[in-house]
Amino acid sequence: MVGRTHGIHGEPIVFGVKFLSWYAEMERHSERLSHARRTMSVGKMSGAMGTAVHISPALETAILSELSLKPESMATQVVARDRHAELFSTLALIGSGLERIAVEIRHLQRTEVREAEEPFRPGQKGSSAMPHKRNPIGSENITGLARLLRSYSQAAFENVALWHERDISHSSVERVIGPDAFGLLDYMIARLGGILKDLIIYPEKMKQNLDMTRGLVYSQSVLLALTRAGLPRETAYKIVQDAAMQTWSGPNDLMTNLKLHPELPASFPERELLAAFDPAPFLSGLDEIYDRVLGEHHHHFGNEGC
DSSP: OEEEETTEEEEEOOTHHHHHHHHHHHHHHHHHHHHHHHHHOEEOOSOTTSSOSSSOHHHHHHHHHHTTOEEOTTOSSSOOTHHHHHHHHHHHHHHHHHHHHHHHHHHHHSTTTOSEEOOOOTTOOSOSSOTTOOOOHHHHHHHHHHHHHHHHHHHHHHTSOOSTTOOSHHHHHHHHHHHHHHHHHHHHHHHHHHHHHTOEEOHHHHHHHHHTTTTGGGHHHHHHHHHHTTOOHHHHHHHHHHHHHHHHHSSSOHHHHHHHOTTSOTTSOHHHHHHTTOSGGGGTTHHHHHHHHHTTHHHHHOSTTO
16 A cells, blocks of 8 residues: 555555554553652652651551552652552543544544544444445544543643642542543543554555555665666666656656656666556565564464564
8 A cells, every 4th residue: 555644655665564553653552651650659658758756767668568568768648649650640641542543543534534433333334424424433433532541631730739738629630531431541541453454455546546646655666776777866866856746747657757867878678667656665574574573473363464
């Protein structure tokens, strides 16, 4: 399929690397969540000002260890809320990662693209007014809920600065964002998981879109082929860009416009030009990338989707 940057066709990729990138990100989120769990696994029994007036630090440590907690190293009346802010920012990051996937699905489902599509159940209505509609409503739902999670993260940051040894401005906030954030994220993971499990893929449309720009996605390959043949890079760039602009606006494909370019050296072998339009080199490093991300799991999953 075609890879896109800025929404514009770039170079050939394979569909599987999108999933691989999401997988790698979720691995990082898993590590962040583990770290946040450790950060939050503290308690305090050190009194109204945190100064251990009525219980010794050693006894506090012993009691908390029975609960698999460590003592807050220096508490006030409460455990410091930077810990909570780290947790909620982690939840917001996970939500943003889910939104990244959802936004990709929404783009791929656009009518002009239609390379992938959310599952559409029998009897489901896309629009009460337009019976043809099949809308990415699940992914849009994920996008909206990610905004809520980020707002909860902001609220948690606002809770860090309390007056002196404590006020309770944080309390009302945490009573809302605590259950809401975890409930929302659980729902988002379940819903997006269902979408991905039954995602509809249109490989023929991917091929059509890859070919849509009539060879423009191979412009860098041609540029490199010309520089390897001895042309100065600026000269090679001008030749390829001229031919590319003519391809955008005219009837010919890129290869034809390159052959017609007056500055293309007659000595440039046609086989080198043809080779520059071969998608195979774009796949050559993918096995190593899959191994780098998945390790031994790569061979368990197989590489049919690569």
